[in-house]
Each structure stands twice: as C-alpha cells, then as structure tokens.
Amino acid sequence: MKLFKYLRLYGKFIGCMVKKDTVTNDEYGKSYDQIANTYENWLGVMGKHVKPLIKTELFNRDSTVIDLACGTGFISHELLSKGYDGQLIGVDISEMMIEKCYHMKNDKVQFYQEDAVKYLEDMSDKGVLVDGIFLGWALPYLNQKRLIKAAYEVLKPGGYFITISNCKGTLTGVEKTILEVMANNIEKVAKPMEAKVRLPKNKEELGKWFEKRGFNSIHIGEGEEWVCYKSPEELYKWLKETGVLAGVDKVFYDVNQVEDSLIDGFKKSHKTSKGFQVNHKFVYGIFKK
Numbered sequence: 001m002k003l004f005k006y007l008r009l010y011g012k013f014i015g016c017m018v019k020k021d022t023v024t025n026d027e028y029g030k031s032y033d034q035i036a037n038t039y040e041n042w043l044g045v046m047g048k049h050v051k052p053l054i055k056t057e058l059f060n061r062d063s064t065v066i067d068l069a070c071g072t073g074f075i076s077h078e079l080l081s082k083g084y085d086g087q088l089i090g091v092d093i094s095e096m097m098i099e100k101c102y103h104m105k106n107d108k109v110q111f112y113q114e115d116a117v118k119y120l121e122d123m124s125d126k127g128v129l130v131d132g133i134f135l136g137w138a139l140p141y142l143n144q145k146r147l148i149k150a151a152y153e154v155l156k157p158g159g160y161f162i163t164i165s166n167c168k169g170t171l172t173g174v175e176k177t178i179l180e181v182m183a184n185n186i187e188k189v190a191k192p193m194e195a196k197v198r199l200p201k202n203k204e205e206l207g208k209w210f211e212k213r214g215f216n217s218i219h220i221g222e223g224e225e226w227v228c229y230k231s232p233e234e235l236y237k238w239l240k241e242t243g244v245l246a247g248v249d250k251v252f253y254d255v256n257q258v259e260d261s262l263i264d265g266f267k268k269s270h271k272t273s274k275g276f277q278v279n280h281k282f283v284y285g286i287f288k289k
C-alpha cells in the first residue's frame with residue numbers, strides 16, 4: 001500500500017517534469033515574500049557563521065561587489081558596517097525581501113529585483129567586470145553550472161567568489177516527512193520542486209565545483225548548527241518562518257490543508273530526549289579567479 005502511494009507520487013512527479021511544471025524561480029521568490037518579516041530569525045541563529053566570511057580587506061574603495069540573492073541584506077549590511085566603501089550591488093528575486101534593503105541605498109549602493117543567474121549573465125554579455133561576489137544561503141536555488149560559469153566571466157582576474165550554503169545531511173528527516181505527507185495527500189499535490197535543487201556533498205565537493213570552472217580554493221570549511229524546540233508546532237514555525245520550507249507552499253495547492261499532517265510528521269521524525277530538534281549542516285568557501 002505504502003509502495004503503491006509512493007509509485008503514484010513519483011509517477012505524478014515525472015508527469016510534471018515532462019511538462020516542465022515544477023516550482024519556478026519566481027515562485028521561490030513569492031515564497032520568500034511571505035517570510036520577509038520573520039527571516040531575521042534565521043539570521044539570529046545562522047548569521048554568526050557568515051560574519052567571518054565578510055572579508056572587507058579583500059576590497060577597496062574602487063571595488064565593485066555583488067551581494068547575490070541578497071535577501072534582507074545581511075551581507076550588504078555587514079560589508080558596510082565593516083567599512084566597505086566601494087560600489088555594492090544587491091540582487092534578489094523576492095520583492096519583499098529586497099525591499100528590506102532599500103534603507104541602505106545611496107550613490108554607491110544599489111539593489112535590483114531580478115533572477116541572480118540572469119543578472120550575472122547579462123553583466124557578462126555587457127562585458128561588465130566586478131571584484132567580488134557574495135552568495136549567502138542561496139546556492140541550491142540557482143542553476144549551479146550556469147551560476148559558476150557566469151560568475152567566473154564577470155569577475156576580474158584576482159576577484160573573489162565567497163559563499164556559504166546548506167549541504168547534504170542538512171535537515172535530516174525533513175524531506176522524508178514532506179514526501180510522506182505528499183504521498184498520503186496526493187490529490188493535494190500541485191507539483192514537485194525543481195530538480196536543480198542540488199546541495200554540495202561536503203566542503204571538498206563545493207571546492208571541486210569551483211575549481212572545475214577555473215577558480216582557486218583559498219579557504220573552504222563546513223559546520224553544523226542544531227535548533228531545538230519544546231513542541232513540533234514550534235519546530236514547524238521555525239522551518240516555515242526562516243524560509244527553510246520555501247517552495248513547499250507551492251508544492252501543495254493549499255499548504256494550510258496539510259499543515260497538521262506536516263506537524264504530525266515532524267512530531268514523529270524529530271523527537272529527541274531534549275525536544276524537537278533539527279540540524280542545519282553547511283559548507284562555505286572563498287574562491288579566487
């Protein structure tokens with residue numbers, strides 16, 4: 001019975017993929033619109049892992065740096081508060097997320113609502129070069145092959161690509177729970193997430209992705225952070241409000257109809273002696289052209 005349910009679900013996925021009906025870039029942007037006011041909860045816990053990567057000493061007042069998929073502007077804000085005084089360009093697909101950055105705008109700091117890869121490819125077509133690109137927590141949303149190729153073309157020789165990303169082994173049990181809820185509620189499933197959502201296995205694999213495209217790995221690393229809540233409802237709230245579940249609201253016709261099932265699933269899959277826990281495993285790297 002269980003096997004039959006999963007076969008039906010995967011059959012539906014294949015049908016959607018053939019029709020190219022998967023969660024789109026714009027829909028991820030719309031998902032982030034919904035959580036723009038609560039995204040700071042993520043930064044409150046995970047921001048400390050980004051700060052050491054914001055190396056303003058690599059740039060000067062003549063530099064141009066892009067904060068790609070800038071969200072609410074955590075990296076831009078850190079750069080500016082650490083004294084970065086060159087040109088800064090923030091790009092994000094979510095209208096509501098990027099709106100949170102507008103207070104930083106001035107002659108040298110601009111923000112654009114656009115697809116990140118398209119933005120770099122357009123820059124490359126125009127022959128515009130920059131000194132640095134930061135990408136925080138957004139690697140899985142982007143077509144990595146196109147991203148790294150375009151970034152290489154857009155960076156000046158000696159320029160830096162600096163990134164931090166979730167990696168394989170993160171959110172243990174979350175995907176399985178969501179799939180189970182999908183299999184049990186197949187009539188409520190609209191479409192799957194895009195197949196491009198691919199996480200690096202570990203820091204070595206992240207390094208290889210960039211080295212294959214001509215970058216030198218200057219510094220790579222990995223880490224893990226756990227969050228723990230007293231109830232599965234609180235754990236679900238964390239996952240939802242921080243954008244961890246971005247796209248899941250587009251997978252179902254009406255995610256509200258399956259919220260109880262999701263919470264029930266997390267109750268089973270994430271219970272530990274300390275409470276309801278989930279891990280955030282991540283990799284980071286500084287790559288030089």
Ligand SMILES: C[S@@+](CC[C@H](N)C(=O)[O-])C[C@H]1O[C@@H](n2cnc3c(N)ncnc32)[C@H](O)[C@@H]1O
Pocket residue numbers: 025028029032043050068069070071072073074075091092093094097114115116117135136137138141142243
């Ligand atoms: C987890 S947030 C990271 C925000 C920010 N970089 C940070 O470090 O806090 C992911 C961001 O990626 C953006 N995003 C997702 N797909 C995108 C795309 N195709 N182009 C540009 N931004 C995208 C989302 O809108 C969201 O703001």
